[in-house]
Amino acid sequence: MISVPFPFSDTSTTKKGPALVITESDNNNIIICPITSKPGRDYEIKLEDQDFRVGKLNLSPCYIRPNIITTVDKSNVIRYVGKLKDDKLHQVISTIIEIIEKPSSPLPPASKAWERSKKPK
Numbered sequence: 001m002i003s004v005p006f007p008f009s010d011t012s013t014t015k016k017g018p019a020l021v022i023t024e025s026d027n028n029n030i031i032i033c034p035i036t037s038k039p040g041r042d043y044e045i046k047l048e049d050q051d052f053r054v055g056k057l058n059l060s061p062c063y064i065r066p067n068i069i070t071t072v073d074k075s076n077v078i079r080y081v082g083k084l085k086d087d088k089l090h091q092v093i094s095t096i097i098e099i100i101e102k103p104s105s106p107l108p109p110a111s112k113a114w115e116r117s118k119k120p121k
Helices: 086-101 112-118
Strands: 002-007 014-024 029-036 045-047 052-055 062-064 070-073 082-084
Touching: 002 029, 014 086, 045 086, 082 086
Parallel strands: none
Antiparallel strands: 002 014, 014 029, 029 062, 029 070, 045 062, 052 082
């Protein structure tokens, strides 16, 4: 677990926060899931002090957001927070797999503009 700056949805500002490292790539990138103190989100996984093998968060409980996966450069890591126990990490990975395997919603019908643009002129 690490602390990194996260962009807000408008991407003009960031906020420092904890994140779970899912994997590290060869090109200095880290794939992460954010952690929040606010409950009530889809797919959240509760995280408490006893879920850590090493370290802990400043606030407990917190919630891992496995449905929000992002990549950050290793140079953005502010500090290392700790390591989760294997069973909690497996729970996160299983939830990510569940999300990926979930059938997607059907796409809305194509717009008339799209259909017109495909007709030969």
